[in-house]
Amino acid sequence: MMKKILLVGGTGFVGSHLSSAFGNQYSITAVGRDVDVCKPSDLSAFIRTVQPDAVVHLAAVTTLKESFEDPSLTYATNFMGTLNLLSALRENHFQGRMLNVSSSEVYGLLNEFDLPVTESLLTHPLSPYAVAKIASEALCYQWSQTESFEIISARPFNHIGPGQSARFAIADFGKQIAAIKLGLAEPILNVGDIDTTRDFTDVRDIAAAYKLLLESGKNGGIYNVCSGVERSVRSLIVRMCELVNIQVELRADPERMRLSDQRRVRGSYHNLSIDTGWEPHIAIDKTLLDIVEYWIDDFNLNKGASK
Structure with missing residues (x-):
């Protein structure tokens, strides 16, 4: 059963x-x-x-x-x-x-x-x-x-990854990059502290x-x-732009510039791997491209729905 x-x-x-x-x-x-x-x-x-x-x-x-x-x-x-x-x-x-x-x-x-x-x-x-x-x-x-x-x-x-709410930083940047790619927004991203690293x-x-x-x-x-790898938010933004072949200006926004006490994060998944055999398999480029393409599809769908 x-x-x-x-x-x-x-x-x-x-x-x-x-x-x-x-x-x-x-x-x-x-x-x-x-x-x-x-x-x-x-x-x-x-x-x-x-x-x-x-x-x-x-x-x-x-x-x-x-x-x-x-x-x-x-x-x-x-x-x-x-x-x-x-x-x-x-x-x-x-x-x-x-x-x-x-x-x-x-x-x-x-x-x-x-x-x-x-x-x-x-x-x-x-x-x-x-x-x-x-x-x-x-x-x-x-x-x-x-x-x-x-x-x-x-x-x-x-x-x-694809489908995450734009309440979260990487999804939000992916949505903005998709809008720029489609010509719906100026090639400017207003950013805060994007040099912290996260896993x-x-x-x-x-x-x-x-x-x-x-x-x-x-x-x-x-x-x-976790992935066991630390990456800066800036590096992910830059890579998303490269993957969809656009150039943007990263403009520091004082309203967003709240420096984080937590500068670096990296975890270990050793115990998970030992007990289950799990390893991360999806390349970061695929993740980032899928995020932007998700938002491109979302913009196109909503544009079509409004006709």
């Missing part, structure tokens, strides 16, 4: 790619805000209907800015929502495996001697989002040891890692999911 996988918070950017990663060997049910993790009775009734064999928990307040604007909602969703999901699974006699998606934000401010970041580095949360994620990890570990189903946690670093991974590689962790990660384990 085909295994049933439930993706909670699975209708967004990552969830859509994760559904593709599982392919035809699984039956996928992906739900978004229509199933509220903050409503325990509704969540339990939904679990009873689906009866999943495995679960990926993606539901969360997802940005640091949102978490500072409404810490109470962040804790209610990211921590209590996790407890509600675990309780709903137990109430419905779940016996499978769950992947809890946390974040590299739990590490807080990194020093150069911390790089590459391993899972053994102590956590120092600097946002309500990170606090809630650490608490959820601890909760999931406890349940993995004391309840009748297995739980693994993932700590993804920055992930990018960027293609979302499709992230999705592949989640699938492997659900299948073969160690119960109670916590795993970094």
Whole structure:
């Protein structure tokens, strides 16, 4: 019988790619805000209907800015929502495996001697989002040891790719570059501090890692999911322009120029590779070109729709 996988918070950017990663060997049910993790009775009734064999928990307040604007909602969703999901699974006699998606934000401010970041580095949360994620990890570990189903946690670093909201920096720059390529905007990008480095991974590689962790990660384990490479935001902007053969002026915008305390980030995926065999496969050029082409298609589609 085909295994049933439930993706909670699975209708967004990552969830859509994760559904593709599982392919035809699984039956996928992906739900978004229509199933509220903050409503325990509704969540339990939904679990009873689906009866999943495995679960990926993606539901969360997802940005640091949102978490500072409404810490109470962040804790209610990211921590209590996790407890509600675990309780709903137990109430419905779940016996499978769950992947809890946390974040590299739990590490807080990194020093150069911390790089590459391993899972053994102590956590120092600097946002309500990170606090809630650490608490959820601890909760999931406890349940993995004391309840009748297995739980693994993932700590993804920055992930990018086609379909990401322009609320995120690389997607936003990709959208602007697409507009310039189509002649819809002047060849000028207003930028802030773009010389920080981050560890960027293609979302499709992230999705592949989640699938492997659900299948073969160690119960109670916590795993970094990252590329192991640090790249500056500036280098990605320049490369996107090169890939679509345009030249742009990068113009410093004082409104955007908030220097980040975090200058460099690079993670280690050693433990993930050892336990699952995962390696990142998608070249950065493909990622960047796919981002720009996604926005080109989006502009063309919307132009056609307006005719």
